[in-house]
Amino acid sequence: MLLTSVTMLPSKTTNIHRLLQLKHLSRWLVSGKSYSRLVLGIETSCDDTGAAVLDEAGTVLGESLHSQKEVHLRAGGIIPTVAQKLHREHIELVVNEALERSGVDPSQLTAVATTVKPARGVDDFLLLGHTLDEAPGDSLDKVARRLSLIRHPQCSTLSGGQAIELLAKDGDRTRFSFRTPMGQSYDCCFSFAGLRNQINMTIMKKEAEEGIECGTLLSCVNDIAAATQHTVACHLAKRTHRAILFCKANGLLPSLCPTLVLSGGVASNQYIRKALRIITDSTGLCLLCPPAKFCTDNGVMIAWNGVERLREGTGILPPNADISYEPKAQLGVDLTAAVKAAAIRLPSVRMKI
Known part of the structure; x- marks a missing residue:
């Protein structure tokens, strides 16, 4: 941006x-x-x-x-x-x-x-949340590099995020359970470094089990990609959900057609778009996403x-x-402290994507 x-x-x-x-x-x-x-x-x-x-x-x-x-x-x-x-x-x-x-x-x-x-x-901006360490796109790129996806025949010309999204389509996200970051922090900020550490530990464990060195493709690479993408999407969705509820509680949204705009490189990820659409559907907002080519x-x-x-x-x-x-x-205007002080607890939303 x-x-x-x-x-x-x-x-x-x-x-x-x-x-x-x-x-x-x-x-x-x-x-x-x-x-x-x-x-x-x-x-x-x-x-x-x-x-x-x-x-x-x-x-x-x-x-x-x-x-x-x-x-x-x-x-x-x-x-x-x-x-x-x-x-x-x-x-x-x-x-x-x-x-x-x-x-x-x-x-x-x-x-x-x-x-x-x-x-x-x-x-004219109100800042409700920001990343505390790295951007989601950076995290996906780093996971892709750690998985050596550039060596994958389907991914050699793709960016890290694109490679994760492609392989995730054929993966089982339930095979690996990564914790969604900041579950006990009731604000709208993001953090991805801890999640990436979880993923790296899992990759190291699977490399040891398969007897391969770093730089060699794992047999379960699609499943790791799917679990990674799902956890990133859920983290973004939950923090955005809290931001919407804060805005509603404080009269910050227009009465006519309130809209969530998803932009930036990660906005081209269709799985993440679906996760955000679940949130907007449940909160009565419209979701606006630019064409994929205008996200990067x-x-x-x-x-x-x-x-x-x-x-x-x-x-x-x-x-x-x-x-x-x-x-x-x-x-x-930075409202992150006000969002944190509001300590809004989220209602359960089923992320069926």
Whole structure:
């Protein structure tokens, strides 16, 4: 999740090379044209280079994406310096492709939006919970690496999370029973490091039983994947359930069509979507999930955030303003202490997925 800022520009900016050579790729470039406003979004925050052009209605006019996945799979994970180098090598091609596919000349752009810090939206947030250690996607990737899924013939070109989801479809999640984290903590925060330790201990035990070394595929790999995915999904569902109940108790949800939005890389996992849908169905909310291709890195989400900021007039900077990055940024008003103090106990919900 990412936020952008906006920089006002003179009206006749036409050189896309100038846009790309800016010291910081994390700003808006606004021209002041009077025609319908068009936004170019550029995403370079993690391991893919993406760009997209949107109009003010949110229509995707053109997009392009260069994936670094194969490079990082060979390296065993994302190495920031390698990712940065690959972004530099491919950003101009990606931006030009997005512009070409949209049929938009750089001179027609109203704004260019790129990322400066975590989060998405404009500025109005209430923070109910956050991870205490690592993100769920990171945990799934680490479990996949520990299981050496890159050696699996079906998983050699998949990310860790994708590999877990694929193998879990043919696995028996009941064969391994992992404890859902933080069962006695009545807040909305998440923790995955303890769960990953449980999984690692199980993998070590099964390796000893099968007489194989680390790096060799276990015969029960599908079952471990299924149990891992189910426990992660249940943890996310329970913490989200408490967040919904807290919001209801404090009048924080709209009376008309309250909606839970599931976003980020893990939102592409269909099993996790089903788990969250069970919660929204039981609490009377709608569940909104973006198409899977927009859950991971892409320029569309950045361009749309840019459209929102352009409408609100928020984060618009003068041409020569210094841009500051915030790798870890405060997200809205922190209500985590209030959620914990409420100590909401959850009603039983059967997670039949």
